[in-house]
Amino acid sequence: MRALSGKLVSGVFICVVSCYGQNPFTPGQYDTDWIDFSPKPDGIPLHSTVYFPKPSGLYSPILFIGGMYGWASSGYYSILLTELASRGYIVVGLDRYYPGQLDQLTSPVRSVGRQNESPSIELFFNTTQWIKNHLSDQIVAQADWTKTSLLCHSAGCDDTLVMVNVSRTIAQASVFLDPMSLDAMVLQTLDSKVKVLASMSQLSEEKPMCCIPGTDYRKIYDLMKCTKVRMQVKDFGHCDIMDDLLWDVCHSANVCRTTNNTRLENYRTFAAGVIHGFLQWAIYGNTGMQKYVTNQAYMPLPLVDLAFDLNC
Template identity: 30%
Template sequence: MDRLTWVVLFAPFMTKLWVTAKGIYVDNGNPFDKGTLEVLNFTISQHEAPLLTKVYYPQKIDTYAVLFFTGGLLGWIPAESYDDVLIRVASHGFVAIGVNYLPYHIPTPPPDVRHRPHGEGVQSHESKKYLEELQWLTKHLEGRIAQQTNRTTLPRLVPAFDHLAVSCHSAGCDPFADIILQNHTLAKAALLLEPFSFNFKTPLTFNMPALILGTEFSTEHPRCIWPNEGYDHFYDLWKCPKIVMNVKGHGHCEMLDAWMYSVCAKLQFCKANADADLNKYHSFVQGISAAFLTTTLQGRDKLQYITNTTALPVELLEFKKDLDC
């Protein structure tokens, strides 16, 4: 699909986004460059909110779209393990919320996602907890940020939950698929980073923009993604508009911060690129994420930074898109 065709097909959708994004901070820079906003963070304990939560927010007072994120193994991998990526994205004008699903006491092993009860939709325990957390944040996060910034009076920073995208890594996308299927108006977009699920079987019947990322090594031994249960599976079941890319020469653990990546690679939890340049790879993830979220949440068309694959800082094995809605 050439650029002109894409503009014709996507223009009505973008027009709607532009109208609804009024009043939201809009990032005007190159999404692959370092964001111009300084990012602060704080943690909300699981004794205050339904789940342990880390919040990354721009220091500048404004109204920001929101990214709701959970890590791998149904959220058992702490959000703090994705600090670098989440800070990079937040610096382009988003409140990024990393949520940890940690009902188990270490050293109790994490759950096997293959055996998670399915068929109950949002009644699955993980999905219910994430929904409870999102509802709690919608009511309380603005006040908690005000406490952090010592801004109890107007103007103060506003997380705009009516401009929300859900995001996840690996099997963290399993409960999020449940939530989206049962609550299709919950979010405006989905950023699915190497998604994996044995339980996601029902095709979407509604439109929710999705950017879906995969990596070459994730399905190779020792694999962390089973073939036909990962990025390609999510793309097949998702309805347009949707974009998918599979990155050559990179692996599942490279989404993580340096220390967690080194543990994953050394212990060979997943096949890894021994020569990986994490800064370069995280810049790539930042760029495509910020471009997608700026387009879908802030209302500024930056999809050319994704669809112009020859300009990407990585090489792709596969790139597909369906924007004909």
């Protein structure tokens, strides 16, 4: 286990994060830090990097699973996750694959339709329980586990969707970023009260394609009840949400379509802001945040698709 100082986050809110109607795209008010937990020597089932606000206080936890069925660990999303921490969240990375825990490897792709048989799901739940039991001994920021949300990217959303399907208590809300879920093709409408934001970057479904229609954000949206929101952000790509190292691999190898590197900060800030706005609205009932998630006029980036269902 180790903890290092994170980057200082510039900008100060006029009022606290949860104040009514505060623009969620404003830079976060909290300085942040991060801490690592590893199976050896800490005893946690899976590796986890936790991003958190430095000040003491009670914060909503976010459980995050990265792309490529968890092969992309949370450390490759540190810019986004730090931005979320600066807005008042404790972000817990659930790293399915990580150097040093290769003995825990399972097949990255489950047999479609056999969701409950995935050993990784149990590992995610057990890792979350370990964090609940031990995190408060290591940091002064405290997690309010009654206001938990899920966050995922790409094929990591396959496991997140299964977590929502098999557990009625794991979270109050879930955010799917550029989701690709094979299980979504065979699932019926989920009997879940989890509130959902499904967001897609426009270039993710353009060649070279990294998200497949029928497994994507529209399908996630259709599977869920309400409250639910879907959006597609214009002219950004699948890897643009990731840190520069992984973005450069995607861009140079032409693995997925990307934008150019002059606009990455805009997209990451937008993603952090829209996630924050959605969670403040969905979990805390802050209706002043709703317009930043359901009304294009209040968003700093253009969309090509926006839909929502609030009629529960």
